[in-house]
Amino acid sequence: MSSTSATAPSLRAAFEADDHCLSLRSGERAIDPSIEPMFEQLTGLCTLPSVAQRVIQIADDPNADTQDLLEVVETDPAVAARLMQVVNSAYCGLRNPVGDLRSALTLLGIERVRSLALTISxxxxxxxxxxxxxxxxxxxxxxxxxxxxxxxxxxxxxxxxQPEEAYLAGLVHDMGLLFINQHLNSLAPRVLAHMQSGMSLPNAERHVLAFDHAQVGAYVAWRCGFPRDIVAAIDYHHAPAACPDEAVPLVRVVTIANYLSTRYGRGSLEGRRLPAPSEGILTPMGLDLLSLRQLWEELPETVANVHELAIA
Structure with missing residues (x-):
């Protein structure tokens, strides 16, 4: 990670030794060491559902197969039932409904069904x-x-x-914002006050909390065993230029998607604005302002059926 990492200095060795997290040797997004206990406490409070954590393990295991995913999903009947609803919805676009998860896996593929299972859990x-x-x-x-x-x-x-990796990174890019809202909500008025004075959300968070939602989200994702590039996508989605080289393509994808969604009126906060992606982000992706406009024009169709994934 870079000079704005989710870790305090005393955690560097753990990060460097863990294959699931980006090495900090190139620098780190440093926080005050006094904040480290809060990150540890938040990690305990912000655990993901067991199904989600097991699906994440499958996603990071090259030897995992369809049967592994079926067994995990079937341990939670509510998740399995909701998954079948989504599979047969307009969001997935199947011509004919399917009656069981194995058929869904055959038609949609393990990566797509895995993403849906994570979404639901x-x-x-x-x-x-x-x-x-x-x-x-x-x-x-x-x-x-x-x-x-x-x-x-x-x-x-x-x-x-990989498209489903991009999907997962986009799904969890703001989960740190959720954790702050759930566990540090008493400080929200101060964050909002700084935003109303012209600060960006990450700057306002750092001013009040000494860290931002990307940092805490990345830290929790690391502790939950997310793949290293997903951790980086969470950590750097507001600062793609600072991201380590190996995770840059995924971070750029999420940064562009975050901008488009927010500008389209589907942002995390009403009225929030984000800066447009720079040429330094677009050009390496083979994109320019014209292709960005094309993506914008396709947004109504792209997100038309997202409501099928609404919280049940």
Whole structure:
């Protein structure tokens, strides 16, 4: 990670030794060491559902197969039932409905079904009751699935990275914002006050909390065993130029998708604005302002059926 990492200095050795996380040897996004206990505490509070964590392990295991995924999903009947609803919805676009998960895997592929299973299981985390805080969890979830869907489209068009990896990165890019809202909501008015004075959301968070939502989201993702590039996509989606080289394509995809979704009115916060992606982000992807406009014009169709993934 770079000079703005989710880790405090005393955690560097753990990050460097872990194959699931980017090495910090090139620099780190440093936080005050006094914040480290809060990150550890948040990690304990912000655990993902067991199905989601096991599906993540499957996603990172090259030897995992269809049967492994079936066995995990079937351990939670609610997730399995909701997954079948989504598989047979307009979002997946199957010509004929299917009656079982094995058939869905045959038609959609293990990567697509795995992404849907993660979406459904993680969605329950967003749907938990939350005191008044920084944002509306339902709005954040809508933003997350929009960014995920747009990320898949961009990755497919640009051949920049694996489309389902892009989908997952888009889905979880703002989960740190959810955790802040759930567990530090009393500080939300101060963050909002700084935003109203002209600060960006990450800057306002750092001013009030000494860290931002990308940092804490990346830290929790690392502790939950997410693949290293997904951790980087969370950490750097507001600072793609600072990202380590190996994760840059995925981070660029999520950054562009986040901008398009937010500008389209499907942002995490009402009225929030993000800067347009620079040529330094677009050009290496084979994109320019014209192709960005084409992506924009396709957005109504791209996100038309995202509502099928609404929190049940």
């Amino acid at each position: 993680i969605g329950g985390t967003f749907g938990r009751p939350t005191p008044v805080g920084l944002l509306d969890p339902q709005r954040l979830w809508d933003h997350s699935v929009c960014v995920a869907t747009i990320s898949r489209q961009i990755a497919t068009r640009c051949n920049a990275c």
